[in-house]
Amino acid sequence: MGDLKPLKLYNTRTHIVETFSPLFDDEVRVYVCGLTPSGEAHLGHARSFLFFDVLRRYLEHRGYRVTYVQNVTDIDDRSIATARERGKTYREIVDANYASFKNSMRRLGVREPDREPYATHYVPQIQAMIRSLIAKGHAYAVRDGIYYAVRTFPTYGSLSRRNVEELEAGARIEIGEHKRDPLDFAVWKFAKDGEPSWPFDPYGAGRPGWHIECSAMTRELLDPPGIGFDIHGGGADLIFPHHENEIAQSEPLMRHPPMANVWVHGGLLLFDSRKMSKSLGNFEPLSALLERHDPQAIRLLFLQTGYRKVMNFTEESVSAARVVLERLKKTYRSLQPAGASVSRANGDTLLDRVAAALDDDMNTAVALAEVLQAQAPSRDAFERSLALLGIAPDATWLVESQATLPADFIQRLATALAGEVELDGVSAEQAVERIIASRREARECRDWKRSDRLRDALATCGVDLHDTKEGTTWSVA
């Protein structure tokens, strides 16, 4: 295990790369801000959760007992608005989008969180926290809701390096909001006509603000004593205001701040050089994108860029990643299966090198480079190294992929062959095999003209032949 070497991680809270160590023994408690399924998930979400999946795998590889919590913001203004537009309930909207997201995560090989708390299941805890904040003078109720008074938290802005005075200058109060200070944010919104709501005496029925749910759920699931948990993660766009607000809500009620020891943020993803976001609407739903691209290629693509960097997604880049994936598969097929006599030294160094790369602030790009450069590793070491990156060879890795042949393949082939080979009553695949057999006979007789004629006929119909030491294989062009 790599416990001897320190794991370095960039901590947004301290603004430096530092050595990671759990607050208690070998236990690591992680909270990652999950999806708000008011709309469909996109590739940007995937990049973030893919990274935290790798982080989680690596923490476990180092021997830590990891508790990974990822919430679901299953109530918010947008899901209510969307439901209204489509004549559905917000629950229907949220459930459909979340199910789609979960399916995409599964296809990408992202492991299930240990806990997946829904905001609406923690209303009592949220309300208890709001009561405490009011009692301590950090929150106040007005006509439209209950707000957090930012000015009561002196270190507000330290995570995002914002200056409260400067924020004040740019902030403003929207119409219909009755907060006392433009910087204040809602912890509870009173319900308007027909909006979903939960009773909250004596203040009034309504729904939680976005930020308070994370404060309440981290406390409930990871830190009941109020002494902090290990890692809080999310996309870089959550640093301000979401995470700043979480801190402001949580820390005044804690015995020992900080709320989270290490804050980890993943860089945003650009799509065609522009930010993908719900409001810009310039995104393709993740579920649709995964129909077009191999999920493992997507995973490889993200591994090649530092997790904190802004990354631009293009069709070319994913194509290159697909080629890399094919190369990995090819290498995998050539390796000695586990149990065979292999050089242990080679295998061990590969895993060590990958681990060393990940120790360096989760440098997955170097880790992947190590795997690609490895000289004859054992299949076991190769598998274990890839597993750290969340890539698991499956059954399809052992066979060369063969796309399906078109429906009119037999007809076209018969035309191309002009009766040279009998094809009656055979399937498309059998036809290919039959021609390969005929060609082999021709080659044995050194009848190169016939041999090339058969190969060309297949090529015209989109099938390429590859002669190898073991025999002839084929693939669809």
Next chain:
RNA sequence: GGCGACGUAGCCAAGUGGUAAGGCAGAGCUCUGCAAAAGCUCCAUUCGGCAGUUCGAAUCUGCCCGUCGCCUCCA
């Protein structure tokens, strides 16, 4: 306007003081009847530009140019 990030080969990208990882694309060689595959080799005297600090700079400092993000919901 305020704050911040980034700019490394045709493309993606690692590297934050010691002389440019890796991938894609491309080129050559070997092998094979031919082709493909495979194996081997090559592919940035240079890191947006200009100054400066230093024995030494892609890495530090200053200025300039360019791209993007955050400041409002956002992974």
